[in-house]
Amino acid sequence: MTTPLHEPAPASRALLSSIETRTSHIGVIGLGYVGLPLAMTVARSGFPVTGFDIDPAKMIAIEAGRSYIEAVSDEVLAAETAAGRFRATTDFGKLADCDIIVICVPTPLTRHRDPDLSFIVKTCEAIAATLRAGQLIVLESTTYPGTTNEVVRPILERTGLVSGRDFFLGFSPEREDPGNRDFKTSSIPKVVAGDGADASELVIAFYAAAVEKVVPVSSTATAEAVKLTENIFRAVNIALVNELKVVYEAMGIDIWEVIDAAKTKPFGYMPFYPGPGLGGHCIPIDPFYLTWKSREYELPTRFIELAGEINSSMPRHVVSRLAEALDIKCGKALSRSKILVIGLAYKKNVPDIRESPSLKLIELIEERGGSASYHDPFVPEIPKTREYLALKGRRSVLLDAETVRAFDAVLISTDHDDVDYTGLAQWSPLIVDTRNVFSRRDIAGDSIVKA
Known part of the structure; x- marks a missing residue:
């Protein structure tokens, strides 16, 4: 009898099944130029989506069916909201309800041109507060190679849960180009990577359900380097x-x-x-x-x-x-x-x-x-x-x-x-x-x- 090269974790199998049936509840943190278009793309592909942001003004606009991002029309926003596929909230406690959480927060520089990861750190701490087994966490914010494993993973593992066994971690660099009408979120090839075999399978399956082409790479650090290379x-x-x-x-x-x-x-x-x-x-x-x-x-x-x-x-x-x-x-x-x-x-x-x-x-x-x-x-x-x-x-x-x-x-x-x-x-x-x-x-x- 041949022994399989990799036996998926039970939590991975359950999440993969829900991705395939579009029943996974998706959370998108940060409803700006990257997060809102992504949330709409995922919602239109059939997933229930909750958007999270700390800005109450965005909540007011969304509730009124008014988009503040050019890439998302008022009609699309209103349609996904009315269909019940999208809702927005400032209550990060509701992250517990999400099976997949995508992080789309800013990564600016300090005055000394050093990376400012404070938004990522605070977001990961908010996720850790409700982290449970079976969740997939994907970072999309542009950052230096190693951030996913060196910054995000340790914060989440302080809960006692382990990446690759209890929860799953991935990285997929955003590729939005404001004002470019030739491409939209669903048509831009998506580079993806996971922390381990199970996470890789999950992150590939998730994005493949929402965008036209997925480009897997061998590690989250490689995926982080891809984004930097494009802009350098x-x-x-x-x-x-x-x-x-x-x-x-x-x-x-x-x-x-x-x-x-x-x-x-x-x-x-x-x-x-x-x-x-x-x-x-x-x-x-x-x-x-x-x-x-x-x-x-x-x-x-x-x-x-x-x-x-x-x-x-x-x-x-x-x-x-x-x-x-x-x-x-x-x-x-x-x-x-x-x-x-x-x-x-x-x-x-x-x-x-x-x-x-x-x-x-x-x-x-x-x-x-x-x-x-x-x-x-x-x-x-x-x-x-x-x-x-x-x-x-x-x-x-x-x-x-x-x-x-x-x-x-x-x-x-x-x-x-x-x-x-x-x-x-x-x-x-x-x-x-x-x-x-x-x-x-x-x-x-x-x-x-x-x-």
């Missing part, structure tokens, strides 16, 4: 074209024209584009999680750190170009100028201002004595942020001829589609374009300067 790749290449922009600018060469020509090569080249700096919840932050972890192994991460320095320097470069253009074209110092910044969000056609370089641009302009206002069709008012408290409450100004003519210059930071660029070219005496938006729209004018 982007950060380093964006830093490269930002550096090339500065060099070519000094030579009188247009970096945008160079990139457009280079991308006609059908092999060996992938276009990346410069900008006023990096924004969003991933690219400015994630690379430093690996930089921090690498110190444990006494290994330098020169490319990553240099890319961070270059990208962080871009707002100052843009403001210097703005000051130079004001002096040359308008005969006016930045310290005596009123500047209109177009776009507060970190990328076009979304309301997300996390780590947005526009906030830094406004701060730098005002540090040099200038006055800055902004227009953004997606961000009517600047909310409270950790680093830019002085900007809280400022409101987006109207974009019309009378308003624009009251400013000495317009600075294009984010190239939203819903902006009258033709009007801007007619109304403003100086436009500093960091996104090449006027060339892309074939709008010419002596007032336009690229930066």
Whole structure:
């Protein structure tokens, strides 16, 4: 008689059966840009889902059938709620009712660019308070390799329950791209890994029931490294074209024209584009999680750190170009100028201002004595942020001829589609374009300067 290579734990078999029949109760902790779309995707695949968040405002919006995330329509939210497949709560005691719990909480950096895992730690402590045998816990928050086993697992095992025997642990990096309408949560391939054979089987089965393609890897640390690698790749290449922009600018060469020509090569080249700096919840932050972890192994991460320095320097470069253009074209110092910044969000056609370089641009302009206002069709008012408290409450100004003519210059930071660029070219005496938006729209004018 052949002995099986692995005998699944009884708790694993029971959970696997409930996944297959869509009777597992799913809990999603953190109903933001990652958690709410995931909750809707899982609910639409037939599972009952409870969303958890500490923000009462989100509960009010959900109860009213009003989505605060672009990727989730009001109609989808209302439909899943009305069907009884989705509900939301601030009561973390109800985690005891969930068979599978997915963690989608923020992982920011400290002021010293060290990982801030406080949200993960507090969430795991909340889960541990009601942890029971047979539950699957999956971390989706971006973090350094080893977090699942070195941080999450010990907190949960303080209960006396053991990962792989009593409960099961997995990691699956989020891959949301706000504003990208070509992909949705269910159509983006899902990298998954489990802590042991049973956990791997469970996490594969769970995500396979909700998304089109699952990509298993050998360990949770590998899955954590996948997410970092994806964003480090982007950060380093964006830093490269930002550096090339500065060099070519000094030579009188247009970096945008160079990139457009280079991308006609059908092999060996992938276009990346410069900008006023990096924004969003991933690219400015994630690379430093690996930089921090690498110190444990006494290994330098020169490319990553240099890319961070270059990208962080871009707002100052843009403001210097703005000051130079004001002096040359308008005969006016930045310290005596009123500047209109177009776009507060970190990328076009979304309301997300996390780590947005526009906030830094406004701060730098005002540090040099200038006055800055902004227009953004997606961000009517600047909310409270950790680093830019002085900007809280400022409101987006109207974009019309009378308003624009009251400013000495317009600075294009984010190239939203819903902006009258033709009007801007007619109304403003100086436009500093960091996104090449006027060339892309074939709008010419002596007032336009690229930066």
